[in-house]
Amino acid sequence: xxxxxxxxxxxxSPRDEELLSRVxxxxxxxxxxxxxxxxxxxxxxLDGSVWDTPRVHDTYKGVLGSAAAKEMKRKNDEAWRxxxxxxxxxxPCSPPGYWGNEEDGRDxxxxxxxxxxxxxxxxxxxxxxxxxxxxxxxxxHTGRLRLEVRGHPKWDGKPxxxxxxxxxxxxxxxxxxxxxxDDSRQDSPLADETAALDIGANNIVACTTTTSQQxxxxxxxxFKRFRETTRTIADLQSKxxxxxxxxxxxxxxxxxxxxxxxxxxxxxxxARDLIEQLYEEGVSTVFVGDLTxxxxxxxxxxxxxxxxxFWAFRAFIxxxxxxxxxYGITVEVRSEAWTSQECPNCGSTTDTTRHxxxxxxxxxxxxxxxxxxxxxxxxxxxxxxPRPMARPVCLKWDDHSWSASPRAHRxxxxxxxxxTLHS
Numbered sequence: 378x379x380x381x382x383x384x385x386x387x388x389x390s391p392r393d394e395e396l397l398s399r400v401x402x403x404x405x406x407x408x409x410x411x412x413x414x415x416x417x418x419x420x421x422x423l424d425g426s427v428w429d430t431p432r433v434h435d436t437y438k439g440v441l442g443s444a445a446a447k448e449m450k451r452k453n454d455e456a457w458r459x460x461x462x463x464x465x466x467x468x469p470c471s472p473p474g475y476w477g478n479e480e481d482g483r484d485x486x487x488x489x490x491x492x493x494x495x496x497x498x499x500x501x502x503x504x505x506x507x508x509x510x511x512x513x514x515x516x517x518h519t520g521r522l523r524l525e526v527r528g529h530p531k532w533d534g535k536p537x538x539x540x541x542x543x544x545x546x547x548x549x550x551x552x553x554x555x556x557x558x559d560d561s562r563q564d565s566p567l568a569d570e571t572a573a574l575d576i577g578a579n580n581i582v583a584c585t586t587t588t589s590q591q592x593x594x595x596x597x598x599x600f601k602r603f604r605e606t607t608r609t610i611a612d613l614q615s616k617x618x619x620x621x622x623x624x625x626x627x628x629x630x631x632x633x634x635x636x637x638x639x640x641x642x643x644x645x646x647x648a649r650d651l652i653e654q655l656y657e658e659g660v661s662t663v664f665v666g667d668l669t670x671x672x673x674x675x676x677x678x679x680x681x682x683x684x685x686x687f688w689a690f691r692a693f694i695x696x697x698x699x700x701x702x703x704y705g706i707t708v709e710v711r712s713e714a715w716t717s718q719e720c721p722n723c724g725s726t727t728d729t730t731r732h733x734x735x736x737x738x739x740x741x742x743x744x745x746x747x748x749x750x751x752x753x754x755x756x757x758x759x760x761x762x763p764r765p766m767a768r769p770v771c772l773k774w775d776d777h778s779w780s781a782s783p784r785a786h787r788x789x790x791x792x793x794x795x796x797t798l799h800s
Contacts, residue, residue, distance in 0.1 A: 378702055378703070379556070379558075380532040380556055380558055381555045381556065382530040382553070383551060385526070385549055386541060386550040387525040389523065393523075396512065397522060399440060400508060400522070401543055404437075404441060404449050404487045405476045405477070405483040405484060406437070407450075408449060409477075411434070411449075413475075415427040415473075416473075419472055437449075438509055440509040442507040442510075445487070445488075445489055446509075448489060457473055460472055486543075487540070487542075489541075491535075491537055491539070493506070493507055494506050494539050496539070496552075498530060501525075502525070502528075503524065504523070504525075504526050504552060506522050508521065524550075526552065530556075535557045537554070538555065539552060540553045541553075567658075568658075569661050570587045570661065571587045571660060572660045573665075573752075573754040573758065574664065574754075575713070576665065576666060577596070577747060579600070580595055580596060580747045581595070581596035582594040582647065583747030583751045584655075585748065585751040585754075585762075586755075589763050589764070589767050591748055591767070591769040591770070592769070592772065594647055594772050598773065599639075599640065602639065606635065606639075607636065609632060610629055610633065610636075613629050640689070645696060646778060647779060648693070649700055651697075652700045653704075654770075656706065661705070662707050663697075663706060663709070664711050667713065711754075716754045717736075718731070720736075720738035720740060722742045725739075725740070733746075734747065736750075748769065
């Protein structure tokens, strides 16, 4: 498995901070120059292939060092190879872009191979990276640049290419170290059960398992808070544009970041909580609905706001699959067409009516819409699925964790008790 550790990096002195900033700025300049040369060739402004660039990285050896300059070129090569690979598959993509400019600010980043840096963790953790000869002479520096490191690694394993970046909004440097962990650390599922997920925005996940257990993760409070922050951002953007003729500010960027971090924190915790629950249930395979066409089926402003901004469907599925991998659970994306409209009793998809969380059918069926969708989805891929008789677990977000709410009793009484499902 591939995972990553993140640390805060702190220069030991103003001189070291200036050195580090110069190294990161030179890396960004090198990236931009390589990207410019290649984009010119790609769009036909210059003759030749994108790989026919002159040895641009040689001009930065004095600041970065020869090995670090080559590593930045290798990183740029990878970005272009990835672009061409996506283009061949017919997937929407754009050529690699620039890391900002001098006037508006650059994205300051540096990459180094595992043999180029030294990371020692302990009571006095430290990180050492190479510096070019010209920069050493200018600052009277000898040896490698030594930096303090704060934080503890979450993963052990074979280290990969290190990334150091400067976060302008938080005014701090961060180091991201990818590691390859031993697959033997993966747990094995306790049994061979299956689960199916119905994903939405009001209820983020409704889950049904072949063990007759059901879980519901409510998202209304999350989306309400997300939308309130969005309104605040829109008001500030109007004010800044009216008073200063700009479209953004540091405050607006911080609000965007806070909104994203809150959502991602909740989704990370959801994926972890759900997979742990399923592992205890003995689930080895999780089916997730393919929502690639969901944007075309929603037309209202609020629905589009949910699907475009709040859901972040692909990111959530990647997060879910990444977490499941730790437990030896497989996540499979399958079509869930019509599961939200299909009556489990008569199979009708045209006569059913959904009102908020309730799905009804003229045949007499009435049930919780999202639970019904996840159960129908599960039955499409598993032949032996018992009727859910266990009390469903309804979980709500309290800004820190997902916890069961009393609503689970009402869900059980109104929608999952078979004596009340039919008229």
